[in-house]
Amino acid sequence: MKRNKKMVLLAHCLLNINAKVYGIATEPAGCMKIISGLLENGYGIIQLPCVEQSCFGIKRWGQVKEQINFPGFRAKSHELLKPIVGQVLDFHQNGYEISAVIGLDGSPSCGINYTCTGNWGGEIGDGYDIQSKIDSLDKLSEYGVMMEVLKEMLDEIGIVTKYLSVDECDPEATSQELIIKLSE
Numbered sequence: 001m002k003r004n005k006k007m008v009l010l011a012h013c014l015l016n017i018n019a020k021v022y023g024i025a026t027e028p029a030g031c032m033k034i035i036s037g038l039l040e041n042g043y044g045i046i047q048l049p050c051v052e053q054s055c056f057g058i059k060r061w062g063q064v065k066e067q068i069n070f071p072g073f074r075a076k077s078h079e080l081l082k083p084i085v086g087q088v089l090d091f092h093q094n095g096y097e098i099s100a101v102i103g104l105d106g107s108p109s110c111g112i113n114y115t116c117t118g119n120w121g122g123e124i125g126d127g128y129d130i131q132s133k134i135d136s137l138d139k140l141s142e143y144g145v146m147m148e149v150l151k152e153m154l155d156e157i158g159i160v161t162k163y164l165s166v167d168e169c170d171p172e173a174t175s176q177e178l179i180i181k182l183s184e
């Protein structure tokens with residue numbers, strides 16, 4: 001039996017870039033270097049849901065953490081994550097290793113090292129001070145909302161794992177870095 005019983009939980013759009021907010025894709029389909037790096041080094045992949053698409057659809061605007069950090073979004077995250085966390089628990093109870101959760105920095109849902117913040121929302125036309133809204137955009141050193149919910153759920157069932165992130169703009173380097181961090 002060749003399986004090595006290791007796997008990661010991966011942000012949805014690293015495998016399916018089509019789920020991203022329109023205009024920010026860095027590859028045509030998915031992050032090949034990162035995906036192939038994981039598989040070549042013996043990590044199975046469980047794809048996490050894209051909660052933003054589930055809540056707001058594929059034509060959504062980009063948002064900041066404050067806009068999606070409300071009870072309904074957290075509840076939807078919990079609902080979509082529940083079957084995955086159940087699957088993870090089954091693996092865990094049978095001796096498999098959840099080596100890491102891998103998110104995407106900057107995302108209001110899937111950020112790990114940082115997410116995005118700002119006084120963002122409301123109308124965007126003339127007379128709504130769009131420039132001050134744009135100027136308020138910034139990084140925030142917190143998890144994105146879905147990652148917060150996922151961590152709470154994994155903590156509840158006693159699963160301790162690494163929370164890592166990738167830089168899609170430099171897939172070669174980030175893939176190598178990821179494999180090193182996974183093996184530490």
Ligand code: SF4
Nearest residue numbers: 012013020050107110
């Ligand atoms: S919510 Fe997460 S999975 Fe969906 S597009 Fe944003 S970073 Fe990717």
